[in-house]
Amino acid sequence: MTRLLSVDRLTKRFGSTTAIEGIDFSIEPGQALGLLGPNGAGKTTTMRILQGALRPTDGTVSLAGYRPLSVPDVNRHVGFAFEASGLPTSQTVRSHLTAYRLANGLSRGEIGDLIDQFELSHLLKRRIKRLSTGERKRVSLATAMACHPRLLVLDEPTNGLDVEGAHWLRQILLHHVANGGALLVSSHILSEVEQIVDSVVIIKRTQLFLGSLNELRIHGGPTLEDAYLSSVSTTVSSRSFVA
Numbered sequence: 732m733t734r735l736l737s738v739d740r741l742t743k744r745f746g747s748t749t750a751i752e753g754i755d756f757s758i759e760p761g762q763a764l765g766l767l768g769p770n771g772a773g774k775t776t777t778m779r780i781l782q783g784a785l786r787p788t789d790g791t792v793s794l795a796g797y798r799p800l801s802v803p804d805v806n807r808h809v810g811f812a813f814e815a816s817g818l819p820t821s822q823t824v825r826s827h828l829t830a831y832r833l834a835n836g837l838s839r840g841e842i843g844d845l846i847d848q849f850e851l852s853h854l855l856k857r858r859i860k861r862l863s864t865g866e867r868k869r870v871s872l873a874t875a876m877a878c879h880p881r882l883l884v885l886d887e888p889t890n891g892l893d894v895e896g897a898h899w900l901r902q903i904l905l906h907h908v909a910n911g912g913a914l915l916v917s918s919h920i921l922s923e924v925e926q927i928v929d930s931v932v933i934i935k936r937t938q939l940f941l942g943s944l945n946e947l948r949i950h951g952g953p954t955l956e957d958a959y960l961s962s963v964s965t966t967v968s969s970r971s972f973v974a
Contacts, residue, residue: 734759734793735809735882735913736781741790743776749936750776754790756932756941760881763904763914765928767921769963772935774917778886781915782811794882806835810875812868813886820860824851824870827859828877835878842877848903849873864891872900882913889923901926925955933962 734757741754751773758764768774779785781792783799792799795808802808811817819827828851832842846852849869854862859870868891875883883904889897904927908914918924924931931947933940940947940962944955951958 733796735795736884736915737791737793738777738781739791739793741777741780741792742788743773743780743785744788751934752937754932754934754938756938758882758913758915760911760913761908762930763908763916763928765924765931766915766917766934767919767924767931767959768934768939770919772963774934775886777934778813778884778917781884782813804878806878806880808880809882809884810878810880811884812871812875812888818859818867818871818874821858823856823858824862825855827870827874828855831874831877837877845873845877865893865896868892869896872903876903876907881911882915883907885914885916887918887920888916889918889920897923921955921959933959935963939963 736758738754738756742752743750754773754777756764766774766777776785780787781794781799794802794805797803819830822830828842828846831837832839846855849872851869851873854866854870859867862870868888872885872888875885885904888904889900892900901923904914904916914927916924916927925944928944930943931940932938933947940950942950947958947962948955951961
């Protein structure tokens with residue numbers, strides 16, 4: 732099966748400081764993987780390398796068989812949503828979506844469906860910088876999914892959403908994976924991760940664990956929280972349990 736994302740021995744140093752070292756994981760169609768770790772563990776650095784915003788010191792990243800900045804029609808292969816970053820804050824939601832439609836060859840109908848799906852109609856005339864955190868999250872996720880990419884890479888996707896909004900988003904992501912899409916989600920909300928992903932990679936500068944949720948519980952405890960805390964407080968085998 733074709734891997735939509737492959738990360739091999741990924742290392743990033745900033746001068747004498749090593750942010751991440753030797754990170755290895757991959758994602759195939761139909762898989763949802765959680766990227767977990769405490770603050771300062773290197774999650775943001777890893778995600779920025781995947782996006783192409785940072786270059787690794789060592790190791791490689793492959794998105795649909797290409798390096799991050801070399802993917803043709805990148806928005807049709809992978810959608811990124813990083814804490815609403817990259818949105819043109821001075822534009823209205825309508826002007827942003829129109830520009831995105833024209834840049835990516837989308838039809839008015841496709842954008843209309845997106846507006847309905849993400850409940851953006853009441854936000855269209857508002858400037859993005861005036862939106863709440865949750866509203867920006869909806870616009871960011873809508874943009875990431877507009878071109879129907881096979882892989883979604885999301886940072887803290889439920890941050891700023893209320894209970895209903897988080898449930899709504901969870902259903903969208905589960906539907907995406909059930910239909911052959913793939914998902915990488917970085918989050919500190921373990922209860923949300925548990926309801927979305929089927930496997931996790933835990934990092935704390937180096938890689939501590941890669942495997943299914945059940946395998947993690949076997950290693951660390953009956954609940955995801957117990958297993959996670961056990962993993963980040965001790966060095967767990969980094970052997971991959973994912974075929």
